[in-house]
Amino acid sequence: MSSKYYLRMIVILLAATISSLALKQLGIDKVNILMIFIVGVLLVNALTRGYRFGIIASCISVMIFNYFFTEPVQTFAINNTNDITLMLFFFITSVISSSLTARFQRQLIISQKNEQTAKLLYEVSQRLLNVNGEENIVRQGMRCIREYTGYDSIIELNESNQTFASDNFASNIGERSTDFPIMGLTKRVGTLKIYNKNVNFNIEQEWLVKTVAAQMGIALDREFVYNERENIRIAMESEHLKSNLLRSISHDLRTPLTGIAGASSYIVQRGKSLDHESIERLAKDIYEQAVWLTALVENILNMTRIDNGKLNVNKQIEVVDDVVNEAISHVPRLTERHFNIIMPKELLAIPMDGKMITQVLINLLDNAVTHTPKDRPIELCVSQKEGYVEFGVADGGEGIAPQIKDNIFDAFVTSGKTSSDGKKGIGLGLAICKAIVESHGGNIRMEKSHLGGALFIFTLPCI
Template identity: 45%
Template sequence: MKEKLRYLVYFGIIISIELFCSLTLNSMGIRKENILMVFIVGVLLISTFTKGYFYGLLASIVSVLCFNFLYIDPNYDFHISDPNDFMLILFFLMTSVIACSLTDRFQKQILISKKNEGISKQLYSLSERLLNVSGIEYILLKGNQYIEESIQIKTNISLEIKEESKNVIPIIGMNRVLGSIEILSHQGLNEDQMIIIKAAANQLGNALERELTYLEQEKIKVAMEREHMLNSMLRSISHDLRTPLTGIVGASQLMMNQDHLTNEDIYSLAKDIHDQAHWLTQIVENILNMSKIESGNLVLHKNLEVVDDLIYEAIQHLPELEKRNVVVDVPQDLLFINVDGKLMVQVFINILNNAIKYTKEKDQITIHVKKLEDEVQFMIKDTGSGISKNILDHIFEEFVTDTNVSNDSQKGIGLGLAICKAIIQAHGGKIWAKDETDGACFIFTIPSDKELNV
């Protein structure tokens, strides 16, 4: 109603102005053919300031009547005596109608252009939002936010594929349906709102296709790395299992085939068999522990354990430590920790085994235990060759070994320290390594119960 009233005001003002101008020009002696241009301009102005054909056509008719009444002989009468004047009025009316039609079309084109510009800006805004967004959940969240901000409509965007309907818009990627946009509003949507929602569905389809393609590529990459890792593990296992088995077979054959062996020789061969079997046991134990960790089946059976007992039990499992200078520095008071004793012994064995590999006979290996405020700190330091810089940042990863050491000391498949990290973290502790000037140092912490260690 307000719009119609505004258009009527425009109509009255412009008609009044064109009448005033035409009368002024007529008093100045201007010919009626030129005065007719004033009325054409008035019709164009009314068509510009109003919408639709009605006001333009009305302005054309009113202008023709005014021009006929004021300036066509006989004056102040609607009768036309001269055929030339009739043709003049007829062409004026045709020109006015054509001008009104063109103006109306031009206005509609402007509205369409503005609407398209608005939609383009909105789509650009959505594309910009989705450009740097990773993660399917965040992409769906951004899509919901965009539609709600753009057209104030509640939607539910998900990867669930639903049958297309009036309230369900499919999200289509390159060659597949990836999800759907469910319109939760009970009110009917207009054409513009549907255009925005469908355009948003296309943008979301591109973003989801990109994200799903990336995830699929990552899965393939992980699978290839796992396959490569598995092949490396199998090669390492076959090599490391063959070495102790070869030693066991060779020593046992000597004991069976040589009748003149002395007791000392027999003891030496038996000791070699024992050492090789112990080495084999450690490799198998690490492989079993890693398989439990990888499958998520590592279960902790915690009990209160005395720190001293754990350390000395680990030392007893490593006869090669007899050739090293082992120093154990623990507090005088009994120190208890709530841990899985078997797994903690395995941690000590793996770290000490690592120290044995990179030290020589008579080198010193120090085990230092310190009680902190709410945790117990263990430090195992050796005076060996240290840790190579190229593996220091990856030393607790699987299958990481130092290629700079000789094959004779390269016992193991690079699982020991990775298992240590998993066990320590499962107990809520931390582990790290340092390369010092006189050897390697491994430090790990285990949370302690203050009431047990007073």
């Protein structure tokens, strides 16, 4: 590099000398000729690095000027004191310009390096800004260090007690690491270990590593805060669901139990004075309340199994007529309604868990009875389609409210209305129906019924 600068200096001084000799032949005085050498020195300062080249050029220029342009010519002797003063000021001017130019060049180099460092740090910050997930943040930070420094790294996290290493990293025996703390907003979240092959960091590398550590600390702290907030939100939702479930269960279980206790107590206290018809009516009420209570408990148990992922489907070939009749027998309130059954003429037998599908039909029929006035019809229709069997339960009620139509199959979603006999569900029936049907490979949907109310349709594959 120095030889290149020396060559440039020689070329510039040679060009200045030739130009000055040519101007002397044209009659230009030596004061103006001296300006040529000043320009030459300035060019040397601009095209080289360091002030020494400018000073050397200044000295050589003074000697050339003395040799060719002062009396006596072609000697280094000086007879005129004005020439001495002129060359002295020329030399001082050249040295000052060399120093200023060298200082300017150093400042320019520093500013360029600072600009590059700032761009690099900004790029690192941007790469870590939108990364989510603890491992993704750590991996991105180690990739930045590898790309910009060439060093491998290991990151140890305090919260999770996890350790991450760079890809394909294997430390050499005896190689020491340089440790940097990874600080969050309020505490230390981990340690960054750089294996820099026992070589000292330069200032840019140190800034880069510290920036990566700082950005990782902020990102990891942000991730921790986000996870904590999500855990709090989930816990609050869980507590809210539990509260709703307990409140609904306590209310809906108390209703049939009160009916059973009241009817049975009345029979015990006044049984001898009651006629057979009254006793039969009270026994029927007890039976209906017990059936309703059993259905509630069964729905709660099924929802518990679904939430725990323990809804086991035991498929066997079942006759559809038998499953339908079994379901109808568990909804005694249908005997008081205008209930119509439409079944195919041929006998259908498909693979299903008969007990679960019976529970689906019970829930749909019980909902139809609950939300349909006694003078309106209810219909159960079974038909065979290509590759599947379709079950439909239609009612003549008021239909589904628009505000709950989109999430009708979610848990704890109810219309909020109580039936004429005081029964009100807890919003688990349709959620259980959906889970059971989908576990059979089928699907369930809700439409507008031709009877005026709601129509719930679910399908089961034939194979």
